[in-house]
Amino acid sequence: MSTRRLFVQSAASLGALGAFPFAARAQAFEAPKIINGFPAGGTADATARRVGERMGGTAYAKNAAVVENKPGAGGRIACDVVKAANPDGSTLLLTPYSMMSIYPHIYAKLSYDPLKDFVPVSIAAVMTHALAVGPLVPASVKTVKDYLAWAKANPDKASYGSPAAGSTPHFLVALLGLNHNVDLKHVPYRGSLPAVADMIGGTLASTSTPTGDALANHKAGKIRIIATSGAQRTPFTPEVATYAEQGFPELTTEEWFGFYAPARTPANVVANANAAINGALRDKGVIDSLGLMGLVARGSTPAEMDKSQRDELTRWGPIVKKIGFTAES
Template identity: 75%
Template sequence: MGNRRQFITSVAALGAAAGFPSGASAQAFEQVKIVNGFPAGGTADSTSRRVAEKLGGTPYSRHAAVVENKTGAAGRIAVETVKAAAPDGATLLLTPYSCMSIYPHIYRTLSYDPFKDFVPVSMAAVMTHALAVGPMVPQSVRTVKDFLAWAKANPDKANYGSPAAGSTPHFLVALLGLDNGVDLKHVPYRGSLPAVADVIGGTLAAVSCPTGDSLANHKAGKIRILATSGGKRTPFTPDVPSFAESGFGDLTTEEWFGFWLPARTPASVVANANAAINQALREKTVVDSLALMGLVAQGSTAAEMDRSQKEEHVRWGPLVKRIGFTAES
């Protein structure tokens, strides 16, 4: 009993220092879980684990969080898992905004309503996406325009992988092909890393994925990133132009990972989770670890995240319609 009382006292002091809501210590979980829908080793998994390590000893969780990778169905299995979890705040979802802002436009029978079944907690990290090519594409192809010319001349090889059908990386290259009259065939994967592996192995021409998922192999010379999707060059690939620099400004976009909790989670618990996550994202070790994956650590208020989620939902609606993609197509 003495140890428990000492823990609550120390957590209360930590909460006051870190700006946690008053009374937060009474709501601390023994251990929380973070569920994400993508394989170990990728950007979603890394973001989950870096934050999970820092949640212990806060008014939100006594111990570091555990991470569960519920892969499959383009990230939807993880979303469905958290939707079905108890709305007590013990099970967090970490996913890119595409699952919550874009998927409603492409799945006619989506098994969750992103705006009714979940509450936003905090953004976690911001990323750009990259178009990279491998050994199947000649070394002379150094730019996006070169790639389009090669793809047009080699329609039987003009394919690209992405982390999932309906993901932002999928749509970026779909728009690239559509805008330039080039038939680029999409091959969906369960996460970026298997697609990157096939590009390295020469069985896939290109991959569109979070920049961080292709970063190490680009630096090792195994693949070549042709462009990234931010408004300017990323600090992680200063040698690579942006799509905008390359003459494709319409492909400028940055995506974020965010944390959600099930709907009806008490507001006080959401506030606790938000404070703990934002505290973790300010720690230098977390910032530096995410940077290795091409990610910029960036927390937010729940309201800021909610606003951005709705803005992206509105923005992507006409783009998805133009691409003509649905889950059944």
């Protein structure tokens, strides 16, 4: 995927950090806040907490950051909270790029402008998405083609959950059904974990979710991940073939979690926050704990994150149009 190259820490990109004006030295915050738009226990929450725990003792923060979960509206509530926060840099947003690069294509009246109301700070972690099936789906369904055949033969049961309507996981399976003329009924949830719970309970056939949110139950044998969305197999599920390997290369994608500050946050504060985040992401404990959630720790400069966000905004426009989804549909 082209965005992957953006995360390489080149000398030029590192030099961009040196361009921040340091006329006024920013004082470290006692305990900054990280607002996360999804429930506790999921991949977004884990990213916010693992990074936030290592922010203390830096030029940005004296102590670890405090994480506040504001789930609801597919992550938009958290975006609104940070948009309205004091632009001093003491409050950060941790969000998947869906809220910034996909939602503008599906909401006619989005309550925030991703490009005007926020300033990118750093990418934090990269994830793939997984298609997982539960006990409602026969054990004979082991591949995406098997899943499509089963769904076509059982339209009354062919449902899939996602962490939010309009999210990347939602659109991956929507595109799969559209391209292969199979009616896959989407059920949006407030985060991945409630969808996974319903799938284990047998009231939902499948989920499209960040791989990490399905990982523990896959390893426990309660559900089966049958595809992941990366260009290569994930190191967390090496036994699972990618969508591309199974003949669906159009579903190849990775998504990142990134930190944002409110617009008008001073550049030197953004630089301090960026340094604190990237320092945390080099910590082996953070790398390992994110790995348990199916996440690859990967930082960036603000400029790299901004370019990646804009690239994804351009890429997803025609995809959303093809699917025909809007917030009112």
